[in-house]
Amino acid sequence: MSHDERPQRLRVTYRKADTLRYIAHLDLMRTWERSLRRARLPLAYTQGFTPHARIALGAPLPVGTVGERELLDVWLSPPVAPEEFVRRLQAALPQGLTLLAAEQAAHELPSLQSQIRSATYRVAFEPGVLNAAKVGARLAALLALDTLDWEEQRGAKTRRYDLRAAIRDLALREEDERLVLAMDLELNEQRTGRPASVLAALGVEARPASVVRTALRLAEPLLASAGEGRA
Numbered sequence: 001m002s003h004d005e006r007p008q009r010l011r012v013t014y015r016k017a018d019t020l021r022y023i024a025h026l027d028l029m030r031t032w033e034r035s036l037r038r039a040r041l042p043l044a045y046t047q048g049f050t051p052h053a054r055i056a057l058g059a060p061l062p063v064g065t066v067g068e069r070e071l072l073d074v075w076l077s078p079p080v081a082p083e084e085f086v087r088r089l090q091a092a093l094p095q096g097l098t099l100l101a102a103e104q105a106a107h108e109l110p111s112l113q114s115q116i117r118s119a120t121y122r123v124a125f126e127p128g129v130l131n132a133a134k135v136g137a138r139l140a141a142l143l144a145l146d147t148l149d150w151e152e153q154r155g156a157k158t159r160r161y162d163l164r165a166a167i168r169d170l171a172l173r174e175e176d177e178r179l180v181l182a183m184d185l186e187l188n189e190q191r192t193g194r195p196a197s198v199l200a201a202l203g204v205e206a207r208p209a210s211v212v213r214t215a216l217r218l219a220e221p222l223l224a225s226a227g228e229g230r231a
Helices: 018-022 025-038 082-090 132-144 195-201
Strands: 008-016 055-057 066-076 097-104 116-125 149-154 157-162 167-175 178-186 210-218
Touching: 025 055, 025 066, 082 097, 116 195, 132 167, 132 178, 149 195, 178 195
Parallel strands: 066 210
Antiparallel strands: 008 066, 008 097, 055 066, 116 178, 116 210, 149 157, 167 178
């Protein structure tokens, strides 16, 4: 296939909230494919005996977590102007998915998943649930560590890693009378930090009022050329 014949690659920024925050990664993938079909957008497909729509989601979002600026790559053939793509797809999305932007992405960029380096989270608690002084002291002690050997069970597998190395930044603040833990955690092939693990390391047993992934940070530039194809 020549360069001119390659499918168009768009990078989509979206919000996942409401009841859709409870659906798992594979179900979300199916929701996107159904919505793209409903919008009558010209999806490109893989080759072979069982072709699949060329859609790639960013890092899986933990069930129950709101995603403020999630990422999705989609390939189209023939190409569609990003503004037209946004207009047609937004009308076909279910409640809980909101399209924020679509931008042209270079074919030469590596896979979306491999570009992700970290994620930021906002974990909020209702007033009076946490003791700010105690959590603040534990937070300072955690950040002062050089390493923190951590073990957690995921299904039948035991995962061991350095939790401290997965924490890029961690802060406690007050917002509208709620205590909020702001986390910047590694999210890549080497290390994956999880808000639940950080809460456990801090000795926080209270259930958060909300957990929001506010952004995914990429190692590579987002656009094929800055400012091109913005919707």
